[in-house]
Amino acid sequence: MSASLLTLAWKSLANRGVSVALTILSIVLAVMLFLGVEKIRTGVRASFDSTISDTDLIVGARGGAINLLLYSVFRLGDPTANIGWDTYQLIASAPDVDWTVPISLGDSHRGYRVVGTTQAYFEHYRYGRSQPLALSEGRAFDTTHEVVLGAEVARQLDYGLGGFIRLSHGIGDVSFAEHSGHDFEIVGILAPTGTPVDRSVHVSLESIEAIHIGWESGAPPSGQAVRETSDPGTLEPDSITAILVGVSSPIRVLGLQRQINTYQGEALSAIMPGVALSQLWQVIGAGETAFKAISLLVVVVGMTGILTALSAGLNERRREMAVLRATGARPRDIFALLILEAASLAAAGAVIGILLAQAGFAVIARSVAARYGLDLAGGPGLTEILVLGAVTLAGALLGAWPAWRAQRNALADGLSIRL
Amino acid sequence: MTVPAVRIRDLVFAWPGGPAVLEIDRFEMAAGEAVFLAGASGSGKSTLLGLIAGITPCREGEVCVLGTRMDPARPARRDALRAAQLGIVFQLFNLVPNLSPLENVLLPLRFSAARAERLKQDGTDAHTEARRLLDALGLDTGSLTRQVTALSVGQQQRVAAARALIGRPGLVIADEPTSALDQDARDAFLSLLTAECRKSGAALLFVSHDRTLAERFDRQIELAAINRARQAA
Numbered sequence: 255m256s257a258s259l260l261t262l263a264w265k266s267l268a269n270r271g272v273s274v275a276l277t278i279l280s281i282v283l284a285v286m287l288f289l290g291v292e293k294i295r296t297g298v299r300a301s302f303d304s305t306i307s308d309t310d311l312i313v314g315a316r317g318g319a320i321n322l323l324l325y326s327v328f329r330l331g332d333p334t335a336n337i338g339w340d341t342y343q344l345i346a347s348a349p350d351v352d353w354t355v356p357i358s359l360g361d362s363h364r365g366y367r368v369v370g371t372t373q374a375y376f377e378h379y380r381y382g383r384s385q386p387l388a389l390s391e392g393r394a395f396d397t398t399h400e401v402v403l404g405a406e407v408a409r410q411l412d413y414g415l416g417g418f419i420r421l422s423h424g425i426g427d428v429s430f431a432e433h434s435g436h437d438f439e440i441v442g443i444l445a446p447t448g449t450p451v452d453r454s455v456h457v458s459l460e461s462i463e464a465i466h467i468g469w470e471s472g473a474p475p476s477g478q479a480v481r482e483t484s485d486p487g488t489l490e491p492d493s494i495t496a497i498l499v500g501v502s503s504p505i506r507v508l509g510l511q512r513q514i515n516t517y518q519g520e521a522l523s524a525i526m527p528g529v530a531l532s533q534l535w536q537v538i539g540a541g542e543t544a545f546k547a548i549s550l551l552v553v554v555v556g557m558t559g560i561l562t563a564l565s566a567g568l569n570e571r572r573r574e575m576a577v578l579r580a581t582g583a584r585p586r587d588i589f590a591l592l593i594l595e596a597a598s599l600a601a602a603g604a605v606i607g608i609l610l611a612q613a614g615f616a617v618i619a620r621s622v623a624a625r626y627g628l629d630l631a632g633g634p635g636l637t638e639i640l641v642l643g644a645v646t647l648a649g650a651l652l653g654a655w656p657a658w659r660a661q662r663n664a665l666a667d668g669l670s671i672r673l
Numbered sequence: 674m675t676v677p678a679v680r681i682r683d684l685v686f687a688w689p690g691g692p693a694v695l696e697i698d699r700f701e702m703a704a705g706e707a708v709f710l711a712g713a714s715g716s717g718k719s720t721l722l723g724l725i726a727g728i729t730p731c732r733e734g735e736v737c738v739l740g741t742r743m744d745p746a747r748p749a750r751r752d753a754l755r756a757a758q759l760g761i762v763f764q765l766f767n768l769v770p771n772l773s774p775l776e777n778v779l780l781p782l783r784f785s786a787a788r789a790e791r792l793k794q795d796g797t798d799a800h801t802e803a804r805r806l807l808d809a810l811g812l813d814t815g816s817l818t819r820q821v822t823a824l825s826v827g828q829q830q831r832v833a834a835a836r837a838l839i840g841r842p843g844l845v846i847a848d849e850p851t852s853a854l855d856q857d858a859r860d861a862f863l864s865l866l867t868a869e870c871r872k873s874g875a876a877l878l879f880v881s882h883d884r885t886l887a888e889r890f891d892r893q894i895e896l897a898a899i900n901r902a903r904q905a906a
Contacts, residue, residue: 258783262771269771573766579728580763581836582756582784584749 259587263594266574270567274599277563281603281649282610284556285641289611291549292637295542297628302535305449306527308380309355310507311499313337313345313514316521320537323530326357326496329367329450332425333359336493341520345497348513350506353378355498358462358491361433362425366407368455370462370494376402378500381449391415392442398461398489402442406452409625415440421455421465433465446624463489499524553645556603560596560649564656568663575664585661592657593650600649604642608634676740678702678844678876679725684734685902686724694720696901697734700894704739704843707867707877709887712896718880721896722846725878726759727751739843756785760837760875762866764849767833768821774832775817778803778839788840795841806835810865827858834866844876851881863889 267274306327314322315335324331346354355378358370369375376394379387392415395402403413413419418437438457446452501507507526514524575588583591612634619631681700687693694717702708712718723729724736730745737743739758743751760781768777782789782799792802807817810831816824824832830850837845847866851859867889870877879890887893 262783265771265776574769574771577763577767577769578780580726580755580761581781582752582759584752584784587784 259591260594260598263591263598266591267595267598270563273563273566277559277599278603278606280556280559281553281600281645282607284553285604285607285645286611286614288549288553289608289638289641290614291545293611293615293630294628295545297630299535299542301448301628303531304382305531306379306381306498308378308384308500309498309527310501310504311511311514311524312527312530313497313499313522313524314495316523319523319525319530320534322496322523322525323527323534325359326498327450327527329359329369329454333495335521336495337497337522338493338520339491341517341522342494342497344519345499345514348510350502350510351499352502353500355379356459356494357496357498358459358493359495360425361421361423361462361465363407363419363421363455364411366404366453366455367425368421368457368462370457370459370491372459375456378498379451381447381451385447387447387451388445389442390445392440394442395456395458395461398458398464399436399438400441400457400461401438402444402456403440404444404452404454404456405446407455408440408443413440413443415443419455421457436461436465448623448628459491459494460489463491554648557600557645557648557652560599560652561656563599564592564596564653565659568656568660571660572663572667575660576667579664579667585665588664589657589661592660593653596653596656597646597650600652601642601646603649604645608638608642612638675704677737678704678706678739679878680735680737681725682735684724684731684736686720686729686731686733688720693902695724697721697899698901700899702844702876702878705871705874705876706892707870707890708879709890709893710878710880710896711882711884711887711893712880713882716896717900717902718896719848722761722848722878722880725844726761726846727755753785756781757787758843760839760842760845762830762833762837762845762847762850765826765853766829767836768824768829770821772821773818774807774812774821774824774828775800775803777821777832778807778836780836781839781842785840788842791841792839799839802839803835806838806869807832809869810835811861826853827862830854830862831865834862834869838869838873838875841873842875844878845870847877847879849881850879851886852883859886 312322312326314326314333315337317334321331321334325333342354342356345351353374355371355374357375359367361368373394373396376387389402390405392402401419407413417440419440420437421433423431423433438461444451499510501510511524511526514522578588578591579585615630619629622628622630679700679702681697684695684697685693686695710718720729724731724743725738727738727743728751730748730751731743732745735742738754741754743754768774769780772780779799782792789799792799795802797805804814804817808814812828812831812835816828821829821832833850837847850866851862854862863886867877877890879886
C-alpha cells in the first residue's frame with residue numbers, strides 16, 4: 255500500500271517539473287553548504303589538533319600555557335622573556351630527556367616569523383600523526399646565512415632555491431630595522447604541512463647570533479662594519495625563546511614537567527602541548543559552534559521551500575484528491591501521499607547534495623591538502639548518513655502541515671469537486 | 674433472493690446548520706439493476722451519491738451497499754467498502770493528471786485488495802483486464818499511454834468508466850457523466866457503459882437531468898418523488 259502511494263507521490267512530483275526542481279535545488283545547495291562547512295570544520299579541528307605531535311613538553315619563560323603555545327608553535331603573539339642558554343643545556347642533558355629542539359624568535363621576514371633553531375628541528379619536529387617535516391626542495395641549513403622556508407612563505411613570496419633574502423629585527427608586519435649586510439641564501443623549501451611551520455622562516459641559532467652582533471643595545475650597529483663570520487663555533491647564543499622537549503618514557507613526562515616548573519635557577523613554564531591545545535580550542539571553539547549553527551539554519555531555510563512547493567499546488571489538486579477518495583483512498587492515504595511527497599523532495603535534495611559535495615571534495619581535496627593541509631578526502635561517512643536521515647525526517651515533518659490541509663479539504667469536499 | 678445493491682431506510686440528511694435536503698423513507702436497487710435517477714440541479718442528487726458512496730456519513734437513517742451498512746461511526750470501513758464495491762464516474766475531470774490513462778484505470782486496485790482478488794478469480798490480471806475494458810469501451814491502444822490531458826472529454830469519460838468497472842464492483846455510480854459530451858459521443862458512451870455494467874453484473878445508478886436518456890435503463894426514478902424534504906427556493 256505505501257509502496258504504491260510512493261509511486262503516486264513520485265509521479266505527482268515528476269509532473270510538476272520546475273517548482274519541484276527548484277525546491278530540490280534549494281535543498282541541494284543548503285545540504286552542500288552544510289557538508290562543506292562541516293568538512294572544513296572537522297578538517298580545521300583535526301589540523302589544529304595535529305599542529306604539533308610527539309613533543310612531550312614545551313618549555314619557555316614563566317607565563318600562561320596558551321601564550322607559550324601561541325608563540326612557540328603558532329608563531330603568534332610575543333614571548334614574555336627568554337631562557338638562558340645554560341638552562342637550555344641543563345634541560346638538554348637531564349636524564350629523562352631524549353631530545354630537545356631550541357627555538358629562538360624575535361625576527362621576521364616580510365611578516366613571516368623567523369625561527370632560529372638547530373638541525374634537531376628537522377629531525378624531531380612532528381605534526382599530524384607523527385609526520386616528520388619533509389623538504390620539497392633543497393636541504394636543511396648547515397651553516398650561517400642559510401635559510402629554509404616554509405611552504406607558504408615560498409609560495410606567497412614566490413621564492414625559489416638559490417635566492418637571497420634579508421631578515422628584519424622585530425616581528426611586526428612592516429619592520430623598521432633591517433639586518434643589513436646579512437644576505438641569507440635559500441637552501442631549502444619545506445613541503446606543505448598545514449601547520450604554522452608553513453609560515454616560518456628557519457635559520458640556525460648561530461645565524462641569529464651573527465645578525466645581532468652589535469645590536470646588544472637593541473639598536474642597529476652604527477658606523478662599524480659588520481663582521482663576516484666564518485666560524486659558527488664562536489657564535490654561541492646567550493639565550494633562546496623556547497625549547498621543545500622529547501622525553502625518553504611517557505611516564506617521566508609529569509615528573510620532568512614538575513621539575514622544570516619548580517626549577518630555582520630561572521622562572522620557567524613547561525606545558526604539555528596536547529593539554530594546551532585543547533585549552534586553546536575551548537577559546538576559539540565558540541566561533542566554530544556559531545559557524546555550525548549558521549549552516550544548520552541555512553538548511554532549515556532551504557527546506558522551507560518544501561512548504562511552498564506543496565502548499566502552492568494544494569488548491570489545484572483538490573479534484574485529484576477527490577478522485578483518489580472516490581477510487582477508495584482513505585483520508586490518511588491523502589495525508590500519507592503529501593508526507594511522502596515532502597519526504598521524497600527532501601531525500602532527493604539530500605542525496606544529490608551529498609553526491610555533489612562528495613564530488614566537489616574529491617575535485618578540490620588535492621589542492622586544499624597541498625595549500626592548507628586540510629584533509630577533505632574520504633567517502634561519505636556517518637555525517638552524510640545523519641544528514642540524509644535528518645533532512646528526510648525534517649521534510650516529512652514539514653509536509654505534515656500541507657498534508658493536514660489536503661486531508662481536511664478532501665474530507666470537506668467529499669464527492670463534489672469544485673472548480 | 675440476492676442482497677440489494679443499495680438499500681436506504683428512513684434517511685434524513687442536512688448539511689450543518691441548514692435545513693434537511695434529503696428525507697428518503699425507502700429506496701432500493703436490486704443487484705445488477707440499472708437505475709436512472711432524474712433530478713434538477715440543486716435537488717440533492719450529488720449529496721445522495723455522497724451518502725451512498727460513504728464519503729458523507731449518514732447520521733440519521735440507514736444506507737446499505739451490497740448488504741453492508743455505510744456506518745457513520747466507522748469512516749475507515751466506509752472507505753474500504755467504497756474501494757471494494759463501488760465505481761464512480763464524475764461529470765468532468767475524472768482522471769488523475771499525473772498518471773497515464775492505463776494507470777488511472779488501475780488506481781482502484783491500489784486501494785482495494787478485494788478487487789485485485791476478484792481479478793485473480795476471473796483468471797485475469799490487472800493489465801490484461803484494464804486493456805480489455807478500455808478496448809471494450811472503444812479506446813484505441815495508442816491513447817493508453819498518452820497524457821491524460823491530451824485525451825478528448827469523451828475519451829476521458831471512457832477511461833473513467835473502465836476505472837469504475839475494473840475488478841467487478843457491485844455498484845457503479847455515475848454523476849452526470851454525459852453532460853459534457855455531444856449527442857453522438859453521449860449515445861456511444863451510454864451504450865458502452867450500460868453494456869459493460871450488465872456484462873460484469875454491476876448495478877448502475879445513473880444520475881442525470883437529461884430525461885431523454887432514461888429509456889435505456891431498467892427503471893427510472895424522480896428524486897423529487899422519493900425525497901420528502903422541501904427544496905430550498
